[in-house]
Amino acid sequence: MLAVYKKELRSYFIGPIGYIYMALYLLVSSLIFTYTTLYAGTCDVTTYYTFILYLFAILIPLLTMRMLSEEKKSRTEQILLTSPVSLTSVIFAKFLAAFTLFAGTLLISCLHFIILFAYGTPSTAIMISTTLGILLIGAAFVAIGIFVSACTENQLVAALVTIVAIASTLVLNVLSGYVSFTPLRVVMRWLSVFDRFYAFTYGYFDFVALLYYVSVTVVFLFLTVRVFEKRRWE
DSSP, rough: HHHHHHHHHHHHHHHSSHHHHHHHHHHHHHHHIIIIIITTTTOOHHHHHHHHHHHHHHHHHHHHHHTTTTHHHTTTTTHHTSSSHHHHHHHHHHHHHHHHHHHHHEEEHHHHHHHHHHHHHHHHHHHHHHHHHHHHHHHHHHHHHHHHTTTOOOOOHHHHHHHHHHHHHHHHHHHTTEEEEEEEHHHHHHOOHHHHHHHHHHTOHHHHHHHHHHHHHHHHHHHHHHHHHHHOOO
């Protein structure tokens, strides 16, 4: 598994994807931080991270669109299916590589907060809990992207479907306000990413939210493994 992890992580920097992702994320996040925090004269990073979540809908597909679709298109998935390493280990290693790049870039962007500590009095607890919440959401989004990538051999299709899937989870909270049918509204709010994220923005560690994000991650990784298990027996 470690060999697959290293190979996948290295592949981001052999090609342009890793550099493009990091450059775009750091550039756009810097602009968002400037306008939502510095220009606003506040130490509250809630608005900043809210915009960052929407940014994920565009950037995370860059990390996942080729991860498994390329295997299918180039017919190298047969090597994957006959590998002595279990499919679960291979899929998890690929997920871990994408998440490592995601988390590493996110933590680099946290250097923005130095300015807040230098010129203001931000809440360290809120910053830590909010960043933790973002990492959990990112893990779930990466797992969704990997699952979509496993379902198609077209990278563009994988990227577009992942964008739609992630964006859908982000707007459910807003759309639920326009739904009059109570059971459906409750379900939409239960599935909403934002409803569970709010607790982190107040400095609280929400175990239920942690369980939800981890469950989403595990479920989509499990479904990805099942996709390849099905192909193995076809």
